[in-house]
Amino acid sequence: MDEAALHSLLEGVRSGTVAPDDAVAILRRLPFADLGYAKVDHHRMLRQGLPEAVYGPGKTPEQCAGLVRELLNGGGPVLLSRADEEQVSAAVAANPVPEPAVEVHRRGLTTVVWGRAPAREGRVMVVAAGTADLPVASECVVTMRALGFEPALHADCGVAGIHRLLASVTELAEADAVVVVAGMEGALTSVVGGLTGAPVVAVPTSVGYGAGLEGITALLGMLATCAAGVTVVGIDNGFGAAFAVARLLPRAAAGP
Amino acid sequence: MDEAALHSLLEGVRSGTVAPDDAVAILRRLPFADLGYAKVDHHRMLRQGLPEAVYGPGKTPEQCAGLVRELLNGGGPVLLSRADEEQVSAAVAANPVPEPAVEVHRRGLTTVVWGRAPAREGRVMVVAAGTADLPVASECVVTMRALGFEPALHADCGVAGIHRLLASVTELAEADAVVVVAGMEGALTSVVGGLTGAPVVAVPTSVGYGAGLEGITALLGMLATCAAGVTVVGIDNGFGAAFAVARLLPRAAAGP
Amino acid sequence: MDEAALHSLLEGVRSGTVAPDDAVAILRRLPFADLGYAKVDHHRMLRQGLPEAVYGPGKTPEQCAGLVRELLNGGGPVLLSRADEEQVSAAVAANPVPEPAVEVHRRGLTTVVWGRAPAREGRVMVVAAGTADLPVASECVVTMRALGFEPALHADCGVAGIHRLLASVTELAEADAVVVVAGMEGALTSVVGGLTGAPVVAVPTSVGYGAGLEGITALLGMLATCAAGVTVVGIDNGFGAAFAVARLLPRAAAGP
Amino acid sequence: MDEAALHSLLEGVRSGTVAPDDAVAILRRLPFADLGYAKVDHHRMLRQGLPEAVYGPGKTPEQCAGLVRELLNGGGPVLLSRADEEQVSAAVAANPVPEPAVEVHRRGLTTVVWGRAPAREGRVMVVAAGTADLPVASECVVTMRALGFEPALHADCGVAGIHRLLASVTELAEADAVVVVAGMEGALTSVVGGLTGAPVVAVPTSVGYGAGLEGITALLGMLATCAAGVTVVGIDNGFGAAFAVARLLPRAAAGP
Amino acid sequence: MDEAALHSLLEGVRSGTVAPDDAVAILRRLPFADLGYAKVDHHRMLRQGLPEAVYGPGKTPEQCAGLVRELLNGGGPVLLSRADEEQVSAAVAANPVPEPAVEVHRRGLTTVVWGRAPAREGRVMVVAAGTADLPVASECVVTMRALGFEPALHADCGVAGIHRLLASVTELAEADAVVVVAGMEGALTSVVGGLTGAPVVAVPTSVGYGAGLEGITALLGMLATCAAGVTVVGIDNGFGAAFAVARLLPRAAAGP
Amino acid sequence: MDEAALHSLLEGVRSGTVAPDDAVAILRRLPFADLGYAKVDHHRMLRQGLPEAVYGPGKTPEQCAGLVRELLNGGGPVLLSRADEEQVSAAVAANPVPEPAVEVHRRGLTTVVWGRAPAREGRVMVVAAGTADLPVASECVVTMRALGFEPALHADCGVAGIHRLLASVTELAEADAVVVVAGMEGALTSVVGGLTGAPVVAVPTSVGYGAGLEGITALLGMLATCAAGVTVVGIDNGFGAAFAVARLLPRAAAGP
Amino acid sequence: MDEAALHSLLEGVRSGTVAPDDAVAILRRLPFADLGYAKVDHHRMLRQGLPEAVYGPGKTPEQCAGLVRELLNGGGPVLLSRADEEQVSAAVAANPVPEPAVEVHRRGLTTVVWGRAPAREGRVMVVAAGTADLPVASECVVTMRALGFEPALHADCGVAGIHRLLASVTELAEADAVVVVAGMEGALTSVVGGLTGAPVVAVPTSVGYGAGLEGITALLGMLATCAAGVTVVGIDNGFGAAFAVARLLPRAAAGP
């Protein structure tokens, strides 16, 4: 319910077409659809210009399918993230139209996308440190595509061979937003943060061994970076980084 | 052994019908049944008004079955919690009467309940942050039912769509006890704690990724909550939250 | 703003005495006083039956004094907790009437209370494991007194001399609420939890050495307790435990 | 050295006015001034549109003063952050013109600013959870002012009194960027993230006790937030959040 | 090589029957058998009165079988601990005489014992908190039997039903050594430590959930115990506790 | 109350000289003196053969003085441990006879001992890794002296110069108990554990830097030692190690 | 691109055979082959004298095969490390010549080596604490062989039987580099570090239980070692230790 609707409601009360008791009830009810196991937030697109996504883990295949259906009814795009095979099957079978895009994430987890948001402007780079970081980087890319972006993916730019990153220095300087995806020590973040003045969103990954601590080391390193103004999302959270970019780039396509 | 029994015993000593040596022996023995692998505490219902439950992990199927049997002999209800399939089969086969209620928990763990305690009064709400928190919330609900409550379950009230929670603000204000079940950052606890003056028991769940640390993040957040007087149980411990509610609501049905 | 006030407002809109634009503005403003550096929540007593307290750390002495003044204007009682000497001096000097009660906490931190809530019913025990836990236990006691309770403090009941606790077994069985305050390994919680069916709120303290980890060990032990239904607050949080008790005991004296 | 300068250098080589050996040496030297104890990066403003700041801890007062001087020579603004009293005195005495702005941070640490960047556009909100979070919020505000912003500071919006935040819901919806500053459990981040579609930068603070772990709890909670697309900087890092905002808002004043 | 052998060697040198060069070589070689993948310490029984055991994890089945064989050659008893099914099969097949005792530990890990040390004196109690702690307690018992003890196992003595432990208070007071095996919060250790003056060796187990942290919570609690003079071994280390008891009880049966 | 007293009490009930109600009251009261702030356990010497000690931190100087006085009344010896200067002054002034022994611990913490237990047998070695571990080793030694031992202190035996330890190899082999005090990585424990069959109690110290983590590293290393049967107490807990030795060596002097 | 090539390029610019625009483009491109999913660093052998290796985890079998092929094109040797069965099959099938050496690591991970670097000088010892540490030690040995060394492997030298290590004291003193591979408490590192003046590289392993924390304990212990000048690599990182040795021993065979 936006401000206009609130005015309209109160006007109805004032003019007597809406009873005060009914207004009390309505005011407490912002729009969501209660499926029993979930309350689908149809208001989010209006409130934030961001679509709601279905996070797979812990949900039954039927719940995944039902949530996708409800969201598709509200207009797309719809994302199903971190879904296992059963969840993907159920959701795709129940929601065949339009044809969803499926992106296989590692460890049997998959992102499925139905539809696509209107195109968004902005040169977005996704820079991954190693080949092993590609699944997280891909989750970020597929989510950004659903949100309307056309990101450029630069793989294997780890700082142990710094010239591989320096080859992209011009693109970095001209980017409107950069997502850095790195595991191990996450040092790539600091170097990229120093090479560009664009917003840098860092995604630590659980890639690495020896002292990587399943991504904790990269997470801490990115938070402690010596490059001022870099921000960080959770471990392996390519999904969150894509939404972070959607928040910061011109919302011409998403808002009034 | 309650205080009356102690008086009776000592009166027997005074009157000569009980030898002092025997009294020494008896005084050291409070009532429990020693099955060799377990000492069943028949005294708990008297001492606490709370039934004893069987915690599955680490026990053999035979031990689970035997413990349930011994406890049913002492009067119900009996709970078998966090049991795997083999344990459930053995316990249900060995204890068919009365018909147990079975609630499937995630990761192959199940709660089984034989019988039900007398009805307890009190409006109890179980508020879950996300659909993925439902298995833990369900463990809490099934346990509370065994204890005699009729809790109301509100699913998917996460604070990222705060209006979904605000829709329940009256119920929250009027509740006698509220259990908050949340993973990720557990922020729902603080918002609920600020909206009601009722006792709030928070259950962190191991739901989430990125920096959820298998529930540690939610646990810490709930303990550090800015809402005064909220209390917390262990991660995924819907069972413990149900018992906490049983401790705090009028024990009319359970004690003298 | 309670429900009656909302009806009244909307009735005003309906009857034309309140313009819709004004109603929009009012509906957005629940009652709090904005001091610039703080938004004093005069609504909490109505909403929760719990007074708001001033938490000292990080505030200037002037801010402490001002917040206490604003809250006293709203009716008492008012608590200033974890205040250092400068904060206490400023707050007491600026708010001399009624005479505040001052309780010295360790490490130079003090709780000051102005006024007292109407008496609350319920037998409340505060059981402390060691003499070194007394400062936290005292914070809990002084806060509960401000909230209208008359708690009984049992000091030095640590389980290494279990008979000291067993001497209080009847009082434990008959209590309406028990707060356990313990550092080191926090084992007292589990024993108390097994001896009473009353609500047990556990407060881990930062007392101990060797492997106490500044209270983390006691905190974890209390959360992992084998006594079902015990709940926990943060380390050294005697204040929070008092509010937890206020939430769970009959609110006859505090709200309609 | 920008791309034009590189062309010019190579043109000099081609035309014979620059010897290849000299070019090799130059190509290795991007512009910085080596003070022995520091290499001042005069190139950052060109490369990133961001000024370089002097981080106080670990530096001698003389080094602080010298670094500020060198940076003022390169054009302003200049920030000296987390400086203790001796460092502030030395730096201010050695660099009196133009008059620096001094902002006192807690624990004796101070931010000093000489000059100010050209005005930047964008409605920026800084939302602080509690009064105790104000020092970190102030560090963020003073840094953003130096960078050319006019941020609006909203204090004491913690979620335990959610109506205090809801009072600002329109401003949140219309903001171009929001910085959330919160300690304890950091729940404010998730609620704000759900109310606005603008970029949200979360700053965990070391405020809190019980289980705050000096800010770790808030940090983890913000990273694990259920609000998609929120990003995080390090604990108490108001400085970093300001630079993050400078990266993401229209760089009209800083770039071509 | 004991002191007598050293004298004998040097006497040989003195008398000319041993060349100095040979003595140098011998002096560097204390008795162990080098199997390539292991150096079997035949000297341990002499040096410590303790048999050497084979720790399964990380070894091939062939290595396990070979090590057991080599140790049986040196005289028994021989223990193979934490062995998986393949390792047990290989070792038992290769070393059938005398008939080994096999004790199944949880998670597919098994202790196998060939032979038994001469009987040791001393009343040893193994007190386990819950039925789920029995596998670790059993590892301790079977190891102690191999070392010559006849320990008494008391199961399910957790402190939430403190009377179950108090029933054994006389045995505790009269024991020569007590091993406490407990998971969750490990509180049993402190209560036992206060009831007996005998040596208490605490074994934390990885049993528990909510905040048990795979045994870390019990470990920390045992180390921080309020009962003076209690000592601790590693998580689930029933094997180590048995050896600790062997070190502290009269070594009449084990040494010369 | 020992078993004889219990018989006597019950005999009184039987013969009619003790009323049952009085017996109930008595049975609940095991002997301790309640000072309000502490419950002094006069029963411990009988129950455990171990004296009770006063742990200074968190107690007022007056409480320390009072507790020492109460314990001296019950017969000695009395230990005041980890006391600061004020506590020592108050306790010594209030309890001048017999002359206490004062041992200065580092960081202003001191152990004071009044009296001494009857001599205990047994060759006890305290082996310290470095000179910086001496304060903890000294706390252990002074406590053991109070308990009746004459321990031998071997300083600076760290394994980086392994020959320094090997010089004591005969004494190690012949010891009845060995306490190892070590910080940094605590490796000394494993080497000593392999050289002797005697009980080894390891005390990690907070000595070290780089990755010592205030003693956590040494603690973990000692718990994970490859030497079977070594046991561990908390960090810097020389006091606890002394009591552990008192538990395990022949109690001829302390019990019947 | 080495310095000579840079001179040559600039000479080309000076003489007019290379256009400045082309030089700009070339200068940004150091030699690597971009396979899309990876940027193969053919320059590393020139820059560092170290071959590039393919780290298996997170890569598809096809990517592993392709990377090995690309690297073999650049000259060998090529290592594929931590590869699972599918990756090994694909890589070996696609790159049969020359015959690769395959070393099976534990948990289904394998090191494969194609070719071998020219022989390097230096006596290198790999000292492993236990048989269970052999897989990590073997990874180190096979990697060193690929790099041109002939290391000597000493197994089962754990300090609980210190004479087994002392038997190798002369070799330790004469070694040019020593790699210590140890789990549990990692104490072997300190003893070896004290016996030799050679470079010591310590590799903690995830071997151990009780308090080994999957190698964290050994890692911390090695970093906190009392033996000055010992250095450490990550947990189970036998690969990294081999490269560390390659960096420090005479690079006669590898560089000009």
Place this chain on the structure above:
Amino acid sequence: MDEAALHSLLEGVRSGTVAPDDAVAILRRLPFADLGYAKVDHHRMLRQGLPEAVYGPGKTPEQCAGLVRELLNGGGPVLLSRADEEQVSAAVAANPVPEPAVEVHRRGLTTVVWGRAPAREGRVMVVAAGTADLPVASECVVTMRALGFEPALHADCGVAGIHRLLASVTELAEADAVVVVAGMEGALTSVVGGLTGAPVVAVPTSVGYGAGLEGITALLGMLATCAAGVTVVGIDNGFGAAFAVARLLPRAAAGP
């Protein structure tokens, strides 16, 4: 005692000039001077070619002075590290000749050096990330000077301005050893490790805030580095890094 001395001793036994009993005693005594509180290891220079140093913390000023004196008697150089003002005064007053070099470390800790080892060969670079890392870098430099090196210190090379490091790329390539000193995220290590084939010893520092965790973040990042063959010492351990370099560079000046 070196091998020659051992031969000589045994020859004495053979020839009858040394009694076997005396030889047993001598063989157990390697050369150290026992000062009671310390065992000075005069053998280290012979055994390792490395001087012994005195680590200040935990020692009394008198012990520091005495240890320095004893070591100077054995020939120099002697280092006193991490000494506070009192320790420095006592040690310098007691050991005035030759004139010691004093290097002030931060937080009141100081390194003092008496004498200097013969010059060692090798180009050693110490690369520090920020000015705040200089105290640790200086500890490393002054220690290396005492050991006979002439290291070159490069300050303020942090990767956020990567061109500052690239300016030293030739020196890095030609160095014989590089020490990297960095706090915050420690990313400098990975970049340096990729630019040189020389041995790289990384020293994490406790510099940083936000998520630096007092150096833990840098430590983990360095251990998890993507640059193969880099090794690490403990936090702030400039001293240890210097000794690591002394172990790996040609020992021409130090050993036979």
